[in-house]
Amino acid sequence: MLTVLGAYSWINIRFLLEGAWVTILVSVCSIILSYIFGIILGIIRYVKIKYFSAIVGFIIDIIRNLPLILIIFFTYFGLPNIGFKPDPIWASVIAMAVFESAMVAEIVRAGIVSIPVGQMEGARSTGMSYWQALRYIILPQAIKNMIPAIVSQFISLVKDTSLATIIVLPDLMNHAQIIYGQNTNYTIPMFLALAVMYFIVCYSLSLLSQYLDHRLGTAKKSGEVVEVVQGAER
């Protein structure tokens, strides 16, 4: 029993919290980047610029169908072969941002598709240009519909940051491994702490997603978006 309590000494807790800070930092950076690039890519995919959109769409499909671990490895170990050498934090932010932008792009496309065609036609007939209609009429409605799906995607992003321990990103998972690596008695307490910490973050995000769903009154529509989005984890 004492060993279990010893695992939660202040030094260990502080070390875990330092890891949690890196996890949150990497998550937030990649969430911001993937939100921006995801929306841009999703629009490019939707508006059908000749050849360009098709190529972008194919690249998005390729990235979405690769394991994230592979992309992390590629960024950290592959890119130095052509002279670009990121440190673990940057490598994981870049890898996560690339992967999640592709995921968000698909959600954005599905969100735009879920808006009735009449909205675009109506906007155009009142004299708006295509881009104005997209900017002021379609996107605001589409983004509202896809917020819950995007929040769900960010939950898997937070969980997936744990994969970056393989390139020695000093995150929560990595710090827990260091602690139970020094004292094997701490293994179970550390896994418990890991599970609780990840669960608290992800479950509260999941509740936020449900709340937004309820608040925005999009429960049915965002359900449609989620159905259109392929490969969404939830």
Next chain:
Amino acid sequence: MISIFQNYGGTLLYGLGQTLLCSLIALFFALIIGSAFAILEVFPNKFLRVISRVYIELFRNIPLLVITMFFYVVIPMYVVEISGFVSGTIGLTLYSSAFIAETVRSGIQSVDPGQMEGARANGLSFWQAMRYIILPQAFRYVIPPLGNQFINLVKNSSVLAFVAGFDLMYQGNVIASDSLQSMSTYLCVGVLYLILTLPLSYYMRYLEKKLA
């Protein structure tokens, strides 16, 4: 890239086989466990519903890596010696079963409640109604999302690389450090993963359009 395929083709194919094997085993058991919890979720008994809810939320909100490492580190330490492949497959099964349970549950709930009421009114028991009326109809709705879950499963099986599961990703790392050509090795591994996932992904998209 071609030289990697020439020199390490056998290893890569072995890894591909292990990835596929692990994914299929995990899919099989995750389907059984997931469907069981999905049925519990719509069960009249509140206690069972809560149990199922807790199971699903637990495994959906904990990273796959934490679950897998638990089976790789803790179980051999205290219970029984298991290989990396087995612990990876168990972790993958539990993680995927939660997502599959959600998918199947939404399929069951998309069947008109009148179907269940009608079946019960005709004298079928809950299980009979489930087995003969609800599930066959729900199954149709859940085929495309289940296909997507399988794609996710194949992608997630790369977590075996953490626990020495000898899957494609693990072999890729071995080859990368052996050949010192990380970039082309990972490109080769990527191509092999795409051979598994991309056709399935496009087929599911086609199926979704057809069923919609």
